[in-house]
Amino acid sequence: MKVTVSRKAHFNAAHRLYRKDWEHEKNDEIFGKCNNPNFHGHNYELIVSVTGEIDKETGYVIDMKVLKDIIKDEVEDAFDHKNLNVEVPEFQDLNPTAENIAVVIYNKIKPKLDVKLSLEITLYETPRNFVSYSGN
Numbered sequence: 455m456k457v458t459v460s461r462k463a464h465f466n467a468a469h470r471l472y473r474k475d476w477e478h479e480k481n482d483e484i485f486g487k488c489n490n491p492n493f494h495g496h497n498y499e500l501i502v503s504v505t506g507e508i509d510k511e512t513g514y515v516i517d518m519k520v521l522k523d524i525i526k527d528e529v530e531d532a533f534d535h536k537n538l539n540v541e542v543p544e545f546q547d548l549n550p551t552a553e554n555i556a557v558v559i560y561n562k563i564k565p566k567l568d569v570k571l572s573l574e575i576t577l578y579e580t581p582r583n584f585v586s587y588s589g590n
């Protein structure tokens with residue numbers, strides 16, 4: 455019997471979508487307003503979902519306090535109020551789309567969890583636009 459537990463988190467961050475190796479015209483064509491050289495911000499909403507067996511002793515899949523602390527260390531402290539392109543090493547050469555941010559978050563959190571637990575990251579870039587990644 456497997457149960458999924460989820461925790462919501464939030465961070466504000468700025469980004470710009472573009473490729474250094476493309477001309478400005480091509481970046482504008484593909485990324486539109488997201489290619490604004492002066493960056494723009496989003497209020498990102500994050501849902502971290504952990505699936506596994508319920509521990510017989512504690513009744514937990516994962517202690518929510520442990521999950522909360524992992525999210526704070528790996529995501530909130532690293533991304534909140536940051537310019538993702540400029541200040542976050544993972545995006546030095548990686549376009550900070552919602553898709554890539556979700557993969558980076560997954561890759562930061564997964565090693566902190568018991569290997570028996572599976573992880574899914576859902577990231578809302580706007581209330582209507584969101585992406586999910588579960589390691590596949």
Ligand code: NI
Nearest residue numbers: 469488494496
């Ligand atoms: Ni954007």
